[in-house]
Amino acid sequence: MQVIGLVIAALIAAADQGLKYYIATNYKVGEVHDVMPGLFSFTYVKNNGAAWNVLSGQMWLFYVISLIAIGVVLYxxxxxxxxxxxxxxGLIFTLGGIIGNLIDRLHLxxxxxxxxxxxxxxxxxxxxxxxITVGVVLIFCYLLFIERED
Structure with a gap:
């Protein structure tokens, strides 16, 4: 059963990479296309930091954090x-997301x-x-509401 989870994490990372490839090969940086008007659009941006471009340019730090996070998730x-x-x-979703972004950081x-x-x-x-967000929400829901019952 544990192999299935790892396959799902790989599929999440692959879907992430597939969409990123599509955007990078079909859009110019900054280009915007409505997908569902008023709801969401695709806007191609390059982010060399974390969320909100925090710690911009500190790629070595993101390598270390990603590798530690992968180790903790796998543990x-x-x-x-x-x-x-x-x-x-939650762990599988988080792992897939971490790997998806780490691939970009290593490659690009x-x-x-x-x-x-x-x-x-x-x-x-x-x-x-x-x-990553869905994974962390699931982990927190488990820790807050279910772990005490187990």
């Missing part, structure tokens, strides 16, 4: 003490972002960021 994923589906799913020295929410003022992000 908890393979630890038999943590077997709840919600916790495991920046991360490609493209998803812009048009109904709210929010930073442009990518599928990997979305996967």
């Amino acid at each position: 908890f994923y393979f630890n038999k003490k943590y077997s709840h589906w919600m916790f495991k799913t 020295k920046y991360v490609i972002d493209m998803i812009q929410l048009d109904f709210v003022q929010f930073n442009i992000f990518n599928l990997a960021d979305s996967a």
Whole structure:
């Protein structure tokens, strides 16, 4: 069963990379295309920092953080003490997202972002960021509401 989770993480990273490839080969930096008008659009940006372009240009730090995070996620994923589906799913989504952004950082020295929410003022992000967010929410929900019951 654990192999299935790793395959899902790989599929998340692959989907992220596929969309980034599509954007990089079909858009110019800064170009905007409505996908669902009023809801979201694709806007091609290059981000050499973290969320909100924090720590811009500190790529070595993101390599270290990513590798440590992957190690921590894998430790908890393979630890038999943590077997709840919600916790495991959160770890898998987080792992897929971390790998998706790490591939960009290693290959391009920046991360490609493209998803812009048009109904709210929010930073442009990518599928990997979305996967990390969903994963962390699932992990927190498990820790806050379920772990105590287990």
